[in-house]
Structure formats: structure tokens, C-alpha cells
Amino acid sequence: MTTSAGAQTQAAPAGGQPQEQAPQKMTIAKALNAGMRRAMEADPKVVLLGEDIGKLGGVFRITEGLQKDFGEDRVLDTPLAESGIMGTAVGLALRGYRPVVEIQFDGFVYPAFDQIVSQVAKMHYRSLGHLKLPMVIRIPYGGGIGAVEHHSESNEAYFAHTAGLRVVTAATAEDAYWMMQQAIASDDPVVFYEPKRRYHERGEILLGERAPYGLHDAVVRTQGTDVTLLAYGPMVKTAMIAAQAAETEGRSVEVIDLRSLSPLDVPTILQSVEKTGRAVVVHEAQTYLGMGSELAALIQQEAFYHLEAPVIRVGGYNIPYPPSRHEEVFLPDLDRILDAVDRSLAY
Amino acid sequence: MSDDVVAPVDTAAPATHEPPARDITDGGPDMVQFLDAEGHRVPVTEVNSPYAQYLEDVDGEMLRSLYRDLVLVRRVDAEGHALQRQGELGLWPSLLGQEAAQVGAGRAMRPQDYAFPGYREHGVAWCKGVDPVNLLGMFRGVNHGGWDSNENNFHLYTIVIGNQMLHATGYAMGVQKDGLVGTGDPDRDTAVMAFTGDGGTAQGDYNEALVFSAVAQSPVVFYVQNNHWAISEPNDRQFIIPPYQRARGFGIPGVRVDGNDVLASLAVTRAALDRARGGQGPTLIEAFTYRMGAHTTSDDPTKYRIAAEVDLWKKKDPIDRLRKHLVAEGLGDDEWFGAIDAEADDLAQRIRTACQQMPNPPHEEMFENVYVDEHPLVTRERDEFAAYQASFEED
Numbered sequence: 082m083t084t085s086a087g088a089q090t091q092a093a094p095a096g097g098q099p100q101e102q103a104p105q106k107m108t109i110a111k112a113l114n115a116g117m118r119r120a121m122e123a124d125p126k127v128v129l130l131g132e133d134i135g136k137l138g139g140v141f142r143i144t145e146g147l148q149k150d151f152g153e154d155r156v157l158d159t160p161l162a163e164s165g166i167m168g169t170a171v172g173l174a175l176r177g178y179r180p181v182v183e184i185q186f187d188g189f190v191y192p193a194f195d196q197i198v199s200q201v202a203k204m205h206y207r208s209l210g211h212l213k214l215p216m217v218i219r220i221p222y223g224g225g226i227g228a229v230e231h232h233s234e235s236n237e238a239y240f241a242h243t244a245g246l247r248v249v250t251a252a253t254a255e256d257a258y259w260m261m262q263q264a265i266a267s268d269d270p271v272v273f274y275e276p277k278r279r280y281h282e283r284g285e286i287l288l289g290e291r292a293p294y295g296l297h298d299a300v301v302r303t304q305g306t307d308v309t310l311l312a313y314g315p316m317v318k319t320a321m322i323a324a325q326a327a328e329t330e331g332r333s334v335e336v337i338d339l340r341s342l343s344p345l346d347v348p349t350i351l352q353s354v355e356k357t358g359r360a361v362v363v364h365e366a367q368t369y370l371g372m373g374s375e376l377a378a379l380i381q382q383e384a385f386y387h388l389e390a391p392v393i394r395v396g397g398y399n400i401p402y403p404p405s406r407h408e409e410v411f412l413p414d415l416d417r418i419l420d421a422v423d424r425s426l427a428y
Numbered sequence: 429m430s431d432d433v434v435a436p437v438d439t440a441a442p443a444t445h446e447p448p449a450r451d452i453t454d455g456g457p458d459m460v461q462f463l464d465a466e467g468h469r470v471p472v473t474e475v476n477s478p479y480a481q482y483l484e485d486v487d488g489e490m491l492r493s494l495y496r497d498l499v500l501v502r503r504v505d506a507e508g509h510a511l512q513r514q515g516e517l518g519l520w521p522s523l524l525g526q527e528a529a530q531v532g533a534g535r536a537m538r539p540q541d542y543a544f545p546g547y548r549e550h551g552v553a554w555c556k557g558v559d560p561v562n563l564l565g566m567f568r569g570v571n572h573g574g575w576d577s578n579e580n581n582f583h584l585y586t587i588v589i590g591n592q593m594l595h596a597t598g599y600a601m602g603v604q605k606d607g608l609v610g611t612g613d614p615d616r617d618t619a620v621m622a623f624t625g626d627g628g629t630a631q632g633d634y635n636e637a638l639v640f641s642a643v644a645q646s647p648v649v650f651y652v653q654n655n656h657w658a659i660s661e662p663n664d665r666q667f668i669i670p671p672y673q674r675a676r677g678f679g680i681p682g683v684r685v686d687g688n689d690v691l692a693s694l695a696v697t698r699a700a701l702d703r704a705r706g707g708q709g710p711t712l713i714e715a716f717t718y719r720m721g722a723h724t725t726s727d728d729p730t731k732y733r734i735a736a737e738v739d740l741w742k743k744k745d746p747i748d749r750l751r752k753h754l755v756a757e758g759l760g761d762d763e764w765f766g767a768i769d770a771e772a773d774d775l776a777q778r779i780r781t782a783c784q785q786m787p788n789p790p791h792e793e794m795f796e797n798v799y800v801d802e803h804p805l806v807t808r809e810r811d812e813f814a815a816y817q818a819s820f821e822e823d
């Protein structure tokens with residue numbers, strides 16, 4: 082095992098010592114890679130499993146170079162079988178390893194659904210805490226890339242619905258880098274959603290510093306006073322652009338990046354909604370029983386007397402993910418978000 | 429069957445920079461072949477003799493029409509690739525190198541036989557009479573398949589690896605229940621074919637399909653195109669015992685055929701379909717072939733495989749060998765080959781024009797067919813969507 086290639090491209094110091102350094106600019110894709118690399122350097126028990134993650138570096142190149150540097154023992158190109166990948170990851174975790182599993186695309190997690198829901202989520206509970214499954218399930222997710230069927234889904238609600246799983250998603254390069262390490266360090270299983278259409282967005286990271294936020298913190302991305310926009314993953318950028326556009330029309334929109342879908346950072350969400358009195362939830366997933374439903378229920382229950390308007394959901398329509406020529410109107414965009422902001426303000 | 433083929437497959441898999449340590453184009457002594465890479469008819473051997481009867485009707489005309497199919501199918505594929513490169517399609521999975529495996533299988537099927545393809549079976553679609561233009565819709569993003577499977581007994585492409593193996597098995601169980609096996613009437617007895625790749629053999633659904641079909645003795649033929657790669661993973665990442673040998677463990681006869689030999693692919697598939705239609709149960713065919721191109725237009729194979737490997741397989745080209753054979757037999761001259769190429773040009777032109785003219789579906793259409801019967805939520809959202817869209821037109 083060598084780490085030399087990593088040392089050239091990243092300045093991540095061993096042991097996480099603070100280092101005064103200029104922030105580095107990198108893409109979300111590279112930041113995920115750097116986060117995994119650093120976790121692998123820090124802990125020899127961290128192993129990666131998935132289809133095409135070795136020589137190819139994954140179809141999105143998120144694991145690029147890791148097999149070369151850490152060896153085939155730690156970066157495994159598995160047979161093509163998601164239930165197999167997930168089930169063997171459970172076994173590896175039971176044996177003391179920290180598997181990081183790559184599901185090639187959102188729509189291919191379903192063969193592993195049984196293992197995730199029946200075993201991964203419940204092992205700690207049913208063993209009365211004797212057994213831990215410190216694994217990370219990475220899922221590139223969401224649409225907007227013009228792909229064929231099964232390559233654009235947002236299935237986070239299935240897993241957020243399942244007790245025993247932590248579910249997070251990174252919207253910035255900085256989060257990608259830090260949240261990946263935090264997820265790997267978690268002793269609970271973490272489903273880690275990666276917004277694939279944002280893989281090539283760049284952001285600044287202080288590689289040597291401590292993580293700026295906890296894994297389950299929500300973060301206010303844009304301050305505002307009139308309406309709270311709750312978004313996560315690929316929709317954070319869209320929501321921030323919407324907030325800017327609203328600003329030019331004299332509306333002050335606060336954008337919260339949820340980052341964690343289970344658990345939710347309830348205090349941060351409520352603090353904002355209590356201030357603005359209005360909330361709009363945005364996600365790519367179909368709205369029916371989606372994250373927006375949970376957030377709407379939470380907000381009406383906990384902040385009822387602060388509300389000036391009902392919580393509005395903006396999401397995918399309740400149809401299967403459509404052929405890609407429809408996706409620009411299927412997915413929430415600037416206009417649909419602004420329309421929802423207007424409707425909220427109209428109350 | 430020699431020890432050689434029982435030994436782990438491709439353990440001497442190529443290092444990135446060196447040519448393969450052994451000839452990975454060699455399918456071993458069990459592989460059924462009728463036409464070698466030079467276009468010579470292979471003498472009758474113990475291995476191919478059981479299948480020789482299935483080529484008895486193959487005369488000059490038939491050879492020529494097989495050649496024509498191979499050339500046209502390759503052209504359909506090249507056009508799909510070109511259309512993707514020009515931005516008309518979002519993606520194209522090329523069948524380059526697998527034409528004979530697919531045409532052999534497709535031509536063995538009778539109209540009543542049903543095919544369950546993966547996503548690369550453009551050649552089977554062609555033989556089943558599906559207009560190649562129909563295949564483009566899903567890769568252009570205007571539909572998810574969209575053709576009526578029952579028109580040609582060719583199911584929609586299935587992208588989730590392995591799913592269709594079980595569908596084929598169940599469909600075959602239905603055929604069985606309908607009493608359409610073993611009647612002795614060649615126009616009624618029906619079989620089903622399920623297509624997947626070498627990678628697909630690792631998937632749970634694939635293995636369950638073999639179990640179910642063996643237990644039910646259903647009339648299904650599993651057709652594994654072993655093109656040696658599952659995106660970047662070679663055979664030795666998917667299995668130790670090759671698929672045709674593994675079949676026996678499920679209680680299903682397995683046979684490896686030279687997938688670059690259209691005659692062998694035809695004969696072996698005909699035999700398996702006959703067994704199925706006759707009520708003798710499933711068969712697994714492993715077509716030994718090679719993916720000459722990238723996995724899809726999104727893939728870059730230089731990341732994981734060496735050019736030397738591709739060069740070796742070039743010498744086994746399925747079309748070259750049949751062409752050589754036709755020439756040697758005096759069945760094709762330059763004029764005839766030229767005419768086939770001209771027909772391919774016309775076909776390509778027709779596909780290109782149809783693709784370019786394929787309209788974007790009106791967006792309201794995305795709300796259709798979610799359910800058979802009306803669903804209030806979908807109806808409401810469709811109406812809201814229409815009103816929302818109209819609000820822009822008013823502005």
C-alpha cells in the first residue's frame with residue numbers, strides 16, 4: 082500500500098492536525114475521493130466495495146486511483162450483484178471492517194433493498210447493541226443528466242423511512258470531503274447520497290482543518306427573513322439561485338441545506354421557520370410521502386403558531402421518473418421554486 | 429471436457445500493459461463451432477455433431493440472408509453510435525462484435541417465440557422484425573421503450589441487470605400452462621428466450637431464474653452473451669466456473685457456442701428451442717464472443733483493457749468469416765456484396781432521418797399510463813401542470 086499519489090494531489094495531513102493553508106478548490110467528485118482517501122489512510126479497516134470501482138475508478142471516477150494506491154485488497158471490484166455487495170459488506174462489518182459500498186446508480190440499489198432494510202438497519206437493534214455495522218452506502222442520485230431509465234432516481238425517502246439508517250447528502254465540495262469522513266467514522270450505517278449532476282461543481286475546502294459542521298447539522302446557506310427554503314443535495318444550488326432571483330424582486334429568502342435527512346436538524350429548521358413564518362420544501366423526489374411530507378408535518382406540529390402559510394412542497398410529480406426529454410419540467414427549477422415562494426407569500 | 433475449461437476462467441487476465449498470457453479468444457474444446465475464423469466449415473466433431481442436423485436447411489440462399497442480416501445489424505449499430513456522437517441520442521450500447529451471436533439466436537426463433545432482451549440486443553430485435561427506429565426512442569430520451577412487445581414478441585429492453593431472466597421464466601411457465609409445449613405442432617409450440625451478459629450471471633435474479641426454470645421445466649432458453657467484459661470487469665471478477673458449465677449444477681444442460689460463428693449460434697439455439705418447445709425444459713447457451721467497442725458511448729475502455737486484446741478478437745470477426753466463406757463457395761461476388769452495402773446505406777439513412785425527426789413528446793404525456801385506471805393524484809398534478817405551463821404562455 083502506498084499513499085504517494087495521494088500526497089501529490091492532496092495536502093491532507095495525517096492525524097488531522099490543523100494546518101494553516103490556503104483553501105483548495107476542487108470538485109465534489111474529487112472531494113469525495115479525497116475524503117475516502119483520507120479515511121483509508123487513517124484506518125486500515127476501511128475497505129471499498131462496488132462495481133467497476135477499481136481500475137476504472139467507478140463510472141463517475143469517484144474512487145479513481147484508490148485501488149492503485151491502496152491495493153485490490155482494500156478496493157474490491159465485486160461481481161455484478163447488489164444484494165451480494167450489501168450482504169458481504171454486512172459480513173465484513175461484523176468482522177470489524179468499515180465497508181464503504183458504491184451503488185453504481187440510484188436505480189440499482191433495489192436488489193440490495195432487502196439487505197439494507199432487513200439487516201443493515203436492524204442489526205444493532207436486534208443484537209441488543211452487541212453488533213455494530215459501521216458501513217457507508219454511497220448512492221449517486223438524482224436526475225438532470227439526460228440519462229436513460231433507472232439512472233436519475235431520488236429514493237432517499239425509502240431509507241429515511243427506515244429506522245436504523247442514517248441518511249445524509251452533500252451539496253458542496255467541502256461537505257463532500259468532510260461528511261464522507263464523518264460517515265465512515267460513524268458506528269451506525271450511513272446512506273450517503275451524492276448529487277451526481279453536481280459532481281463537477283467546484284468549491285473551496287480547508288483540507289487540514291477540522292470539519293466545520295457535524296454530520297447531521299443543517300446549514301443556513303443564504304440568510305433571509307421572508308420565507309424559508311428547505312433543500313438538500315442537488316437542489317441546494319437551485320434554491321440558492323432562486324433566493325438570489327427573489328432578492329432582486331425584494332423578497333428575502335433563507336435557504337437551509339438540510340444535509341442530513343435522518344436525523345433532521347430540527348432546531349435549525351424551526352429557528353428559521355419561526356423567524357420567517359413560511360416554509361417551502363424543495364426536492365427532486367416525488368412529493369407523495371417524500372421528505373417534504375415529513376418536514377411539513379414537523380413544522381406544522383412544532384411551529385404552528387409561527388406559521389403565516391401552509392408548508393409548500395416543490396418536487397418531482399408523482400409519476401415514475403420520466404424519459405429524459407421531460408426532465409427539465411419534471412424536476413423543480415428556478416421558476417417552480419419562485420412560484421412556490423410567491424404562493425407562500427400570498428397567504 | 430478438459431481440465432483446461434474447468435480451471436478458473438481468465439485467471440491469467442491481462443495486466444494493463446501486456447498482451448494476454450493465453451489466448452482468451454479460445455473458447456476451449458467444448459465450444460460448438462461450424463465456421464472457423466478463416467471461413468472454413470469445421471469438420472464434424474463429437475462436439476458439434478449433435479447440432480449438425482439443425483443446419484441441414486442452410487443452403488446458399490440462407491447463407492446469403494444470414495450475411496445480409498449481419499451486415500445490416502452492424503450498420504444499425506454504427507448508426508446508433510454515430511447518432512449519439514452527434515447529439516441525437518443520449519446513449520448507445522454497441523453490439524459491435526456480437527452480431528453473429530445475436531443473429532444466430534434471433535434467426536433460430538419462430539414468430540411465436542418470445543424474447544426478453546437486455547439493452548444490447550439490437551440484432552435480436554432486428555431478426556424479430558422490430559423496426560430499429562423503435563429502439564432509438566429510449567436512448568433519445570423520448571420514451572422508456574415504447575414499442576408494443578406483443579407485436580413482435582420482443583419485450584422491452586431491461587436495463588436493471590438480471591430482472592428479465594425471471595420474466596422470461598415466468599412467461600415460459602405461462603406458455604406451459606397454456607398447453608403450448610409438446611403438442612408437436614411447429615406453428616403452435618412456443619419457447620421463450622432470455623438474454624443477458626457475462627456480468628449478469630452474478631446477479632441474484634439470474635440464478636433464481638435458473639432454479640425456477642429447472643424446477644418448472646419451463647420452455648425457456650437462457651442466452652448468455654459472454655463478451656468478456658461487464659463494463660470494466662473481466663470474466664474472472666464474475667465467475668470461476670463458466671456459465672455453460674455452471675448450468676448443469678442447476679439441472680439445466682449448458683452449451684458453449686462460438687458466438688462469432690453465426691451458423692453455430694443458429695444451430696445451437698435451434699436445438700435448445702426445439703427442446704423447450706418439445707417440453708424437455710430449459711437450456712443455457714453461453715455465446716463466446718467479445719465486446720469490440722466501449723461498454724456504451726459513456727465508457728472509456730482504455731482505462732481498463734489493452735488494445736492487444738481487441739486486436740486478437742478482430743481476427744475472429746463474425747462478418748469477415750462468413751464473407752470469406754461465401755466467396756470461397758462462389759455465393760457472393762463484389763457486385764452482390766456491394767448491393768448489401770448499398771442496402772445498409774439506405775437503412776442507415778432511413779434510421780438517421782427518422783431519429784432526427786423524432787419529435788419531443790408533449791410534456792403532458794409524461795402523466796399518461798402511470799396507471800391503467802384513473803388515479804386522482806396523477807390527474808390533479810397533470811391539470812396543475814397544464815395550468816402552470818399555460819401561465820407562461822399568457823405572459
Ligand SMILES: Cc1ncc(C[n+]2csc(CCOP(=O)(O)OP(=O)(O)O)c2C)c(N)n1
Nearest residue numbers: 189548587588589625626627628657658659
Ligand atoms: C442491477 C444493475 N446494477 C448495475 C447496473 C449498471 N450496469 C449496466 S451494464 C453493466 C455491466 C453488464 O455487463 P454484462 O452483463 O456482461 O453485459 P454487457 O454490458 O457486457 O452486454 C452494469 C454494471 C445495472 N444496469 N443494473
Ligand SMILES: [Mg+2]
Nearest residue numbers: 625626657658
Ligand atoms: Mg459482458
